[in-house]
Amino acid sequence: ALASDAEIADFTRAVGQVCRIAGVPADGYRLIANAGRNGVQEVPHLHVHVLGGRALGRMLPPAG
Secondary structure, eight states: OOOOHHHHHHHHHHHHHHHHHHTOOTTOEEEEOOOTGGGTOSSOOOOOEEEESSOOOOSSOOOO
């Protein structure tokens, strides 16, 4: 079953709270979520990886 809009918003809010509690620097972090078969998930579920603590750079090169 798909998560409702409210569940997705609550999950995202909870991730922010965990980041604050864990001391992830407030100057920014990146969340990465892998989903589905092409995201190499054998068991469908939602989780995120939190990357932070340093400048991460662009995900994609600038357009142009």
